Structure formats: structure tokens, C-alpha cells
Amino acid sequence: MQFANVLRKRRKELHLTQQQLADKLHVTRQTLSRWENNLSYPNLDTLVNLSEFLAVPLDILLKGDGNLMVNKISQDVRDKDKYKRYLMIVSAIFILIFLWLSVLGYGRASQNEWIDRFNPFGKFYN
Template sequence: MTSLGEQIKNRREELSITQQQLADKLYITRQTISRWENNQTVPNLDTLVILSDLLNLSLDRLLREDEQVVVNKMSTDIRLKQRYQRWLIISGLLLLLISGLLGLLSWGRSRQDGTIDRFNPFLPYKYGYAVLPKRTPTKIQQEVSTDTQGNIIN
């Protein structure tokens, strides 16, 4: 069984195409073709379809003769891309949420809105105090009550 890289190299040599010519048709670099032929990397699925058309090889033959190595590599790449995409969406939403919260706090501060300012963690707290005198003067008022005849009531 021949590997994917060997199949690409053998078919390219049968068709008398240089690595540079094949790379130009695929819009990639010559070094990428070399890495494929040396089994260091594998082409992605889109490029593999175009490559099979250019080299007149069936995809079935390209993929099955390599004992599932290429298929496993591609499925791993797809899973990693999906994980990266999920992470990117979550981090984007989190960034949007934080930006919205900071915008709301800034807007509340500029409008001097006490309801929003109450929850703004960036506003400094100001504590004040008053010093009471050591002795507070008190006035004692004495009231005198009298009844209807003018007698003092205690």
C-alpha cells in the first residue's frame, strides 16, 4: 500500500509536472507540495478534491490506500475547527457583554443617573464624618402649669 504522499509524487512524475507547476495550479507554494509528498502534512479536503481532478486520480483511491491515516487526520482537523469556532463565538459574546456593561456604566456616569451609579464599581466611594463636640450644651426649660384658678400644678 502506498501512502498519499507517494501517490501524489508518483502521479505527478508520470504526468511530467513539476512541484512548482502543480503548486501554481492549486494556488499554493511548492514547499506545501513537498510536505505532502514527504508525508509531513496532508491537504485539506477542498484541495484534495481539486488535486484528484488535476492528477486524474479518484478520491477513493487516494484516501483508502493510506489506511485511514488521511481520513483520521481530516476528521481531527474538522473537530478542532469546530471547537475553535465554538470558543471564538463564546469569547465574542463575552466580549460583547462586557463592552455593553462598560458602555452602560459610562452612559450612566455621564447622565449622573443615580440608579446606574449605584452599581458602578469604578466610582470612588467617599466617606465623610463629622466631629461632635465633647460636651453638648443643653438647655433646661422649666414650664409652669396653672389651673383655672391660677394655682400651680406640679
């Protein structure tokens, strides 16, 4: 059984509304509705809280048919790592550009000819 079906079935067995369960999990009712309609999945810490509150083992929530949730969570983790790597590369490029411009600015301010020789903007000021 899929995560959405297990969640909906167990919530109804406990005679809880979506709002009541959402309040217990500290999420919005719309978020819970998206989970029950298989439009999104909870993050891992919320999934653990959900498992404890509904008294449903995590492996039943996670495995389901086709392991869709496990695949989705795994993909999210991989995407997060990929974006983190991109952010590090872009940050390094900005830092290098800042350092290069700082060196050029220092060379121009101190009239250091050796540094000024590499300044592509300095030629316009002479």
C-alpha cells in the same frame, strides 16, 4: 498505499516536476513537497482538484493505508469547530463587558443614582 506515495508516483508517471504540478494546483512547490513527504495534507477543495488533474479517484487518495489523511482532515474540522465555539464565547464576554461599561458610563454621565449604585468606580468620584 499512502497519499504521499500515490501523489509522488502519479506525478512521476505524468513526467511532471513538483513545480509544474504546484503551478497547476496554484500552490507553492514547498507545499507540494510537504504533501509528498507526508508532513501535511491538502485541504478538501485542493484534494478534489488534485484528483481530477492526476486522474486518480478520490477514494484512492483518501483511503490509503490507515486512513491517516481522513483522520487528519476530520481532526482539522473538529478543531475548527472547537476554536469557533471558543471565539463565540470570548466575543460574548467582550460584548457583555462593553455593554456593562456603557451602562455604567451612561449612569455616571446622567447622574442616575440607581445605575451609579452598581458602579464600583463611581465611589471614588463623589
